[in-house]
Amino acid sequence: MSDVAIGIDVGGTKALAVVVDAGGQVLDELRSGTPHEHDANPGARAAEVVADQVLELCRRQGLDFHEVPIGIGLPGLLRRDGHLAFAPNLQSASGADLGALLRESLGNLSIKVENDANCAALAEHRWGAGRGVDDFVMVTLGTGIGGGVIADGQLVRGRNGFAGEIGHMVVEAHGAPCRCGGHGCWERYASGGGLARLTTLAALGGRLPTLVARAGSAELVRGEDVTAAAGEGLAEARAVVDEMGWWLALGLSNLVAVLDTGHFVIGGGLSQVAEVFLPSTRRYLAELVEGYDDRSPISVVCSSFGGRSGATGAALVAMGNAP
Amino acid sequence: MSDVAIGIDVGGTKALAVVVDAGGQVLDELRSGTPHEHDANPGARAAEVVADQVLELCRRQGLDFHEVPIGIGLPGLLRRDGHLAFAPNLQSASGADLGALLRESLGNLSIKVENDANCAALAEHRWGAGRGVDDFVMVTLGTGIGGGVIADGQLVRGRNGFAGEIGHMVVEAHGAPCRCGGHGCWERYASGGGLARLTTLAALGGRLPTLVARAGSAELVRGEDVTAAAGEGLAEARAVVDEMGWWLALGLSNLVAVLDTGHFVIGGGLSQVAEVFLPSTRRYLAELVEGYDDRSPISVVCSSFGGRSGATGAALVAMGNAP
Numbered sequence: 001m002s003d004v005a006i007g008i009d010v011g012g013t014k015a016l017a018v019v020v021d022a023g024g025q026v027l028d029e030l031r032s033g034t035p036h037e038h039d040a041n042p043g044a045r046a047a048e049v050v051a052d053q054v055l056e057l058c059r060r061q062g063l064d065f066h067e068v069p070i071g072i073g074l075p076g077l078l079r080r081d082g083h084l085a086f087a088p089n090l091q092s093a094s095g096a097d098l099g100a101l102l103r104e105s106l107g108n109l110s111i112k113v114e115n116d117a118n119c120a121a122l123a124e125h126r127w128g129a130g131r132g133v134d135d136f137v138m139v140t141l142g143t144g145i146g147g148g149v150i151a152d153g154q155l156v157r158g159r160n161g162f163a164g165e166i167g168h169m170v171v172e173a174h175g176a177p178c179r180c181g182g183h184g185c186w187e188r189y190a191s192g193g194g195l196a197r198l199t200t201l202a203a204l205g206g207r208l209p210t211l212v213a214r215a216g217s218a219e220l221v222r223g224e225d226v227t228a229a230a231g232e233g234l235a236e237a238r239a240v241v242d243e244m245g246w247w248l249a250l251g252l253s254n255l256v257a258v259l260d261t262g263h264f265v266i267g268g269g270l271s272q273v274a275e276v277f278l279p280s281t282r283r284y285l286a287e288l289v290e291g292y293d294d295r296s297p298i299s300v301v302c303s304s305f306g307g308r309s310g311a312t313g314a315a316l317v318a319m320g321n322a323p
Numbered sequence: 324m325s326d327v328a329i330g331i332d333v334g335g336t337k338a339l340a341v342v343v344d345a346g347g348q349v350l351d352e353l354r355s356g357t358p359h360e361h362d363a364n365p366g367a368r369a370a371e372v373v374a375d376q377v378l379e380l381c382r383r384q385g386l387d388f389h390e391v392p393i394g395i396g397l398p399g400l401l402r403r404d405g406h407l408a409f410a411p412n413l414q415s416a417s418g419a420d421l422g423a424l425l426r427e428s429l430g431n432l433s434i435k436v437e438n439d440a441n442c443a444a445l446a447e448h449r450w451g452a453g454r455g456v457d458d459f460v461m462v463t464l465g466t467g468i469g470g471g472v473i474a475d476g477q478l479v480r481g482r483n484g485f486a487g488e489i490g491h492m493v494v495e496a497h498g499a500p501c502r503c504g505g506h507g508c509w510e511r512y513a514s515g516g517g518l519a520r521l522t523t524l525a526a527l528g529g530r531l532p533t534l535v536a537r538a539g540s541a542e543l544v545r546g547e548d549v550t551a552a553a554g555e556g557l558a559e560a561r562a563v564v565d566e567m568g569w570w571l572a573l574g575l576s577n578l579v580a581v582l583d584t585g586h587f588v589i590g591g592g593l594s595q596v597a598e599v600f601l602p603s604t605r606r607y608l609a610e611l612v613e614g615y616d617d618r619s620p621i622s623v624v625c626s627s628f629g630g631r632s633g634a635t636g637a638a639l640v641a642m643g644n645a646p
């Protein structure tokens with residue numbers, strides 16, 4: 001096991017690079033914007049951004065960029081060979097092989113690529129909120145919903161390496177259209193993007209009169225306005241958050257049905273306001289899970305690494321001893 | 324590994340007991356009715372039925388009922404200690420410990436109990452349609468939908484041993500009520516019971532005029548009438564079967580999202596008419612799975628053991644070397 005590694009979580013709008021030691025401590029970090037999907041050749045541009053981050057962190061930490069283990073976390077369907085096959089929330093890089101581009105530009109052969117939510121699950125399992133838990137699911141609530149499934153202590157990868165695309169479970173047949181091309185996917189109801197959608201529907205439906213008055217029009221009320229107002233106790237906002245909490249519980253309940261999960265670790269941007277929706281989610285979970293009272297208690301907790309779990313897990317993957 | 328074992332699949336209306344050799348061959352079998360849920364003490368009555376099957380098969384095969392390994396497959400939430408915690412489709416035995424009752428009545432200590440669909444998955448993995456496949460899901464279509472999940476060559480059991488309750492994934496939020504207490508569970512749309520429900524709705528909605536005329540009233544048209552007529556090419560029946568095939572594909576697609584499953588083995592009573600609905604299911608799967616073309620081909624095949632997969636797998640569990 002290497003002493004330190006660099007992990008980079010490449011998302012739709014930014015890339016977070018961290019230097020992590022063998023105990024999971026983040027020693028340094030750097031954030032950069034990722035290219036817009038309409039840029040020319042966004043895959044190559046994304047690789048340049050990441051290479052610059054590696055060079056800067058190596059300079060600051062006195063590391064050799066040819067040798068330091070590097071792990072990259074990416075959203076979407078990532079083949080075991082490192083090719084990103086399909087990424088509805090990262091259109092910019094679909095089809096690009098960031099690992100290969102970086103191996104070439106940095107002259108570093110120890111670059112590994114893994115799905116971002118799988119990285120997060122591995123970090124939480126080794127060092128965080130899933131430590132010592134053999135059956136848990138990492139659920140990252142961002143633009144969409146990502147997932148990493150740990151069953152019997154092992155990351156479930158599946159046939160192609162695409163397991164954990166839990167945001168694309170259909171929970172409402174013929175429901176809201178999704179960027180993946182489907183309809184009624186869980187992430188259209190229970191992610192940051194889902195909350196934004198529920199917020200717009202509630203504002204247009206006259207169920208958020210105070211927030212619409214504040215924003216000036218229904219279209220301008222954002223999910224962040226709702227979570228902030230819910231935190232302050234505004235009933236109309238609490239109702240929308242409660243609705244999102246119900247949808248979150250519904251999808252978790254589906255995972256319990258399939259996997260008999262006893263523990264969920266919630267990460268991603270929306271987890272920063274988890275205190276406003278997790279109480280609803282926990283309450284609805286007890287209603288929605290089949291035979292809830294016959295099971296060991298099901299826990300739903302927040303990520304230990306917050307927004308750094310993907311990047312930290314990518315570094316763990318780079319260290320080469322993730323399960 | 325024992326030379327032979329007895330496996331018994333105890334369902335809502337009947338129990339099938341088989342004698343299986345170490346190569347998975349069924350040497351003998353026996354079917355009996357199981358007690359109605361309104362019988363007095365149905366758990367003890369079920370144990371008597373099964374004990375009688377064991378005694379009869381041992382007599383016929385010259386086996387010692389004190390010594391022969393015995394496995395029992397049961398529907399529903401089965402604790403690792405053998406207690407059946409919750410079984411919406413086998414109300415008769417909920418709460419009973421059939422394993423303990425049988426150990427006592429037969430004086431045989433080598434009795435094991437496992438979820439019926441897990442048994443089926445293990446039998447198909449060892450000897451049948453899932454042989455050599457590391458990531459597959461066994462899907463049993465009976466009154467409800469049972470499941471057994473094999474990931475990376477191992478049966479996924481989950482926290483309490485309840486994994487694989489795939490029929491209770493919610494695919495239609497606020498949908499049809501289910502015996503489990505929930506709403507919109509997959510098995511209300513895609514099992515034998517689901518087909519019966521879709522049939523009644525179609526008959527009442529005027530979409531099965533020929534079959535309603537044949538049966539005398541909408542309420543009397545059964546799922547079996549629809550599959551038979553669809554097999555003969557009747558368009559109105561084919562439409563209902565196609566609808567069921569779509570729902571089946573929707574749930575399989577959810578499993579692909581979570582587990583990246585590449586192979587499904589379909590068992591249970593409804594699989595006997597799989598040729599009428601599986602073509603629709605395979606076609607819809609290509610539409611519903613995220614990134615379908617970027618994956619290895621997904622296969623959906625019928626069980627090798629048909630109605631005997633649960634009982635055969637229970638015998639495998641009894642032999643003591645199931646994964």
